[in-house]
Amino acid sequence: MATHDIRVTVNGTAYDAQVESRLLLVHLLRDQLRLTGTHIGCDTTHCGACTVLLDGQPVKSCTVLAVQADGRQISTVEGLEKDGKLHPLQEGFWEKHGLQCGYCTPGMLMTTCALLTRSKNPSEAEIREAISGNLCRCTGYNNIVKAVQFAAERLGKEA
Amino acid sequence: MQPRTTPEVGGMGHSMKRKEDPRFIRGKGNYVDDIVLPGMLWMDIVRSPFAHAKIKSINTEKALKVPGVLAVITGETLAKYNLHWMPTLMSDTQMVLPTEKVMYQAQEVAAVIATSRYAAADGVDAVEVDYEPLPVVVDPFKALEPNAPVLRTDKKDKKDNRIFHWEAGDRAGTEKAFAEAEVTVKQDLYIPRIHVASIETCGCIADFDRVNGKLTVYMTTQAPHAIRTVFALVAGHVGLSEERIRIVSPDIGGGFGGKVPVYPGYVIAVAASVVIGKPVKWIEDRMENLQADSFARDYHITAELAAKKDGTITALRMKTLADHGYTDAAANPSKFPAGLFSICTGSYDVKKAFVEVDGVYTNKPPGGIAYRCSFRVTEAVHAIERVTDVLAQQLKMDPAELRMKNFIPKEKFPYKSALGWEYDSGDYPAALRLAMDKIGYHALRKEQAEKRARGELMGIGISSFTEILGAGPSKQFDILGIKMFDSCELRIHPTGKAIARFGTKSQGQGHETTYAQIIAEELGIPASAVQVEEGDTDTAPYGLGTYASRSTPVAGAAGALAARKIREKAKKIAAHLLEASEEDLVWETGKFSVKGAPSRSKTIQEIAFAAYTNHPPGMEAGLEAVNYYDPPNLTFPFGSYICVVDIDRGTGMVKIRRFVAVDDCGNIINPMIVDGQIHGGLTMGMAPALLEEISYDENGNIQGGSFMDYLLPTAVESPSWETYKTVTPSPHHPLGAKGVGESATVGAPPAIANAVVDALAHLGVKHVDIPITPEKVWRILKEKGVAE
Ligand code: FES
Numbered sequence: 001m002a003t004h005d006i007r008v009t010v011n012g013t014a015y016d017a018q019v020e021s022r023l024l025l026v027h028l029l030r031d032q033l034r035l036t037g038t039h040i041g042c043d044t045t046h047c048g049a050c051t052v053l054l055d056g057q058p059v060k061s062c063t064v065l066a067v068q069a070d071g072r073q074i075s076t077v078e079g080l081e082k083d084g085k086l087h088p089l090q091e092g093f094w095e096k097h098g099l100q101c102g103y104c105t106p107g108m109l110m111t112t113c114a115l116l117t118r119s120k121n122p123s124e125a126e127i128r129e130a131i132s133g134n135l136c137r138c139t140g141y142n143n144i145v146k147a148v149q150f151a152a153e154r155l156g157k158e159a
Numbered sequence: 160m161q162p163r164t165t166p167e168v169g170g171m172g173h174s175m176k177r178k179e180d181p182r183f184i185r186g187k188g189n190y191v192d193d194i195v196l197p198g199m200l201w202m203d204i205v206r207s208p209f210a211h212a213k214i215k216s217i218n219t220e221k222a223l224k225v226p227g228v229l230a231v232i233t234g235e236t237l238a239k240y241n242l243h244w245m246p247t248l249m250s251d252t253q254m255v256l257p258t259e260k261v262m263y264q265a266q267e268v269a270a271v272i273a274t275s276r277y278a279a280a281d282g283v284d285a286v287e288v289d290y291e292p293l294p295v296v297v298d299p300f301k302a303l304e305p306n307a308p309v310l311r312t313d314k315k316d317k318k319d320n321r322i323f324h325w326e327a328g329d330r331a332g333t334e335k336a337f338a339e340a341e342v343t344v345k346q347d348l349y350i351p352r353i354h355v356a357s358i359e360t361c362g363c364i365a366d367f368d369r370v371n372g373k374l375t376v377y378m379t380t381q382a383p384h385a386i387r388t389v390f391a392l393v394a395g396h397v398g399l400s401e402e403r404i405r406i407v408s409p410d411i412g413g414g415f416g417g418k419v420p421v422y423p424g425y426v427i428a429v430a431a432s433v434v435i436g437k438p439v440k441w442i443e444d445r446m447e448n449l450q451a452d453s454f455a456r457d458y459h460i461t462a463e464l465a466a467k468k469d470g471t472i473t474a475l476r477m478k479t480l481a482d483h484g485y486t487d488a489a490a491n492p493s494k495f496p497a498g499l500f501s502i503c504t505g506s507y508d509v510k511k512a513f514v515e516v517d518g519v520y521t522n523k524p525p526g527g528i529a530y531r532c533s534f535r536v537t538e539a540v541h542a543i544e545r546v547t548d549v550l551a552q553q554l555k556m557d558p559a560e561l562r563m564k565n566f567i568p569k570e571k572f573p574y575k576s577a578l579g580w581e582y583d584s585g586d587y588p589a590a591l592r593l594a595m596d597k598i599g600y601h602a603l604r605k606e607q608a609e610k611r612a613r614g615e616l617m618g619i620g621i622s623s624f625t626e627i628l629g630a631g632p633s634k635q636f637d638i639l640g641i642k643m644f645d646s647c648e649l650r651i652h653p654t655g656k657a658i659a660r661f662g663t664k665s666q667g668q669g670h671e672t673t674y675a676q677i678i679a680e681e682l683g684i685p686a687s688a689v690q691v692e693e694g695d696t697d698t699a700p701y702g703l704g705t706y707a708s709r710s711t712p713v714a715g716a717a718g719a720l721a722a723r724k725i726r727e728k729a730k731k732i733a734a735h736l737l738e739a740s741e742e743d744l745v746w747e748t749g750k751f752s753v754k755g756a757p758s759r760s761k762t763i764q765e766i767a768f769a770a771y772t773n774h775p776p777g778m779e780a781g782l783e784a785v786n787y788y789d790p791p792n793l794t795f796p797f798g799s800y801i802c803v804v805d806i807d808r809g810t811g812m813v814k815i816r817r818f819v820a821v822d823d824c825g826n827i828i829n830p831m832i833v834d835g836q837i838h839g840g841l842t843m844g845m846a847p848a849l850l851e852e853i854s855y856d857e858n859g860n861i862q863g864g865s866f867m868d869y870l871l872p873t874a875v876e877s878p879s880w881e882t883y884k885t886v887t888p889s890p891h892h893p894l895g896a897k898g899v900g901e902s903a904t905v906g907a908p909p910a911i912a913n914a915v916v917d918a919l920a921h922l923g924v925k926h927v928d929i930p931i932t933p934e935k936v937w938r939i940l941k942e943k944g945v946a947e
Pocket residue numbers: 039040041042043044045046047048049050051060061062063
């Protein structure tokens with residue numbers, strides 16, 4: 001099996017890695033870099049538990065090869081908190097009970113993080129549409145919507 | 160209910176933010192696949208493409224040449240240790256790995272052990288299995304026909320495919336009531352096979368330490384203590400002994416019943432670790448999870464009601480065929496082969512009832528677990544709530560009025576049901592009235608009439624369910640003989656902080672928070688200073704685990720009673736410190752004071768310090784207590800749900816416009832968490848009502864074995880749920896609580912199905928089986944000539 005030398009920047013830190021052609025980005029993150037916040041919930045690109053940002057865009061890291069991330073910027077849930085301060089989305093999920101088992105949460109956070117970058121004040125319908133590629137089996141989504149609205153408001157005030 | 164404690168203490172009734180969340184929102188949860196042990200190997204499983212086939216040979220030669228592959232384990236390997244079969248919780252038997260034949264598609268056939276995830280998967284591809292297909296039995300009705308092939312050829316005297324016949328109630332009396340009835344209705348319903356599909360799949364790391372002979376298994380289990388005992392009983396003959404087995408249930412990414420059973424994968428991983436002497440990790444993928452893990456439901460029910468012309472229900476009869484797959488691996492209390500299905504008289508004062516269930520074998524995966532419900536309660540509730548609407552339609556009565564007429568009146572509680580349960584408390588009319596007010600029932604009926612006149616399809620559906628939770632009282636409830644108590648071990652530290660350990664295991668329900676709130680309520684120690692731990696059998700007291708909404712009713716009660724024991728001792732210490740007699744002390748949250756002299760008091764923190772530094776002579780030092788709680792009865796939460804749907808005549812698409820849920824779960828520990836449980840439950844109730852089904856073709860090929868075909872609700876299909884409460888405390892639970900995790904899953908499907916039928920009732924539609932897919936609805940519209 002051919003291997004490749006790649007360099008990825010994850011949450012601002014550069015990592016060099018030697019990877020098989022077939023290695024999935026999610027496995028690079030979880031198994032090699034030991035960033036286990038990004039989860040795996042399916043094998044058909046449906047659940048979104050593995051969502052990370054690749055150059056700022058949300059992608060399902062189970063459907064991206066590690067080699068495709070070569071030379072690019074990746075953001076994962078572990079990078080949301082800055083200088084000991086939670087991201088408003090993290091605050092929102094905590095405050096509004098936007099999580100139960102927590103398994104879908106990192107993917108939800110990354111997807112909505114991208115949403116709030118492109119849309120400052122999303123409507124409920126927009127939020128629901130944005131997370132429609134992220135499955136949550138626990139919360140029924142009501143409080144995830146509220147968590148995102150909370151974060152949007154917080155970010156609006158901070159801006 | 161007004162909280163009795165301050166927000167700083169955070170006892171019952173406070174919407175305290177969850178203590179477990181800081182790790183989850185940072186991506187620092189510790190789920191089983193996050194754990195890596197030194198020297199750890201990987202396991203992956205070869206699965207059968209056939210639903211029924213003889214295994215002629217398994218050739219592992221090529222697999223063993225794959226780089227990284229160390230071993231291939233087959234049924235023959237396990238047979239050497241007599242570990243190729245294991246008992247199920249229902250005292251049936253299940254293959255760990257087959258030696259002769261496979262009984263369902265995706266059954267485990269062999270396991271590959273390798274140095275990496277990818278190498279193990281390569282190894283699986285390289286294992287060659289030669290099968291000889293056998294006739295497949297898919298239809299449970301056909302399975303009982305005299306010429307059906309007998310599936311369990313491993314059971315020497317088994318001559319047919321029937322597993323059990325179970326019945327309850329008064330057969331003769333019910334028959335008489337039906338014969339004399341003014342009106343009767345009868346409805347066949349199928350409650351399809353579905354899958355809990357928690358977003359985290361199942362898996363484990365088995366780590367056998369050869370030097371100490373100790374087995375540690377990190378596994379996705381809702382019931383770690385019971386698993387430890389099962390392992391000790393099943394593998395005792397190969398040297399595993401209970402004091403040297405440790406089961407650790409780390410953070411669990413959703414359970415819903417799917418993480419109660421012992422799956423073959425766990426057992427194979429343990430065997431592999433014992434044989435190889437290294438930790439072995441097995442994580443199933445989503446397809447394996449959907450195709451081979453325990454299913455839920457699969458009940459074919461015929462439900463009948465007898466009534467007077469004025470709508471008074473006089474009798475109920477239900478006959479059910481339960482498709483269990485190739486073995487009875489249901490996760491029911493041992494004396495209840497059909498779970499608590501006999502709750503099927505529901506919220507109504509039905510005088511005569513009779514119910515029977517037959518379990519059958521087919522070539523499908525085993526299961527019969529709950530899907531976020533308490534042992535077959537959803538099946539029962541769907542049947543009674545659906546057939547009640549059939550009766551309303553027959554009598555041309557409003558379904559709300561029919562329910563009001565038949566509800567068990569408030570003053571009849573505790574109420575003995577015709578099928579033998581003693582309902583603890585309830586106020587059913589209040590819940591339905593509140594739901595009707597909140598949704599604006601009468602205005603909606605008017606709107607519906609106007610829409611109908613215009614040819615638009617709109618329906619209103621009601622479900623007034625009664626749940627049965629908190630298994631259970633030891634006289635009736637056990638699993639493999641182990642009584643279904645649960646436990647709490649509580650220690651108060653010298654500085655007045657506490658650690659509380661429980662026999663249950665949260666999978667998202669928020670026990671670290673709610674249990675701490677219970678201790679706070681009872682002792683006045685702030686919930687923030689109570690550390691809650693569960694899931695490690697080396698440290699936690701023995702308990703039967705978390706499923707069937709039993710944590711609050713059983714372990715929560717144990718927590719309260721352990722705290723009350725502490726209070727008893729604390730009182731003695733306070734009396735000593737205050738130089739007063741115990742009778743003169745009064746307790747108010749967090750402190751004892753002398754009657755009539757409130758300034759003479761000692762806080763629980765001061766008392767705790769004294770328990771280690773200045774305890775009364777003759778008393779043991781320390782401040783600890785253990786309680787094993789054996790509930791005197793089950794709890795019976797209830798609620799009324801009303802759903803409004805609009806149906807698209809072009810596509811058959813059902814849209815839930817509004818859904819009002821009124822729940823009564825007795826006294827509430829954390830309102831925010833209760834609401835969250837209800838939102839999630841409603842969504843998991845909507846799922847089988849509109850989307851989810853696992854079916855099989857005539858060859859036993861699974862349809863719906865991945866998320867491509869098995870449709871979980873997304874945020875787009877899920878409506879914004881509207882939730883309300885009434886509060887009718889349980890009279891026998893120490894906190895008056897009843898449990899809530901599953902009420903909504905149980906109550907929601909019939910509300911939705913009833914709404915759809917209601918929308919189509921004027922076209923002559925009496926029933927639609929769930930899941931009510933656009934295709935099903937469109938076919939009905941087409942047949943009735945109203946499709947656009
Ligand atoms: S793991 Fe499910 S979408 Fe990536």
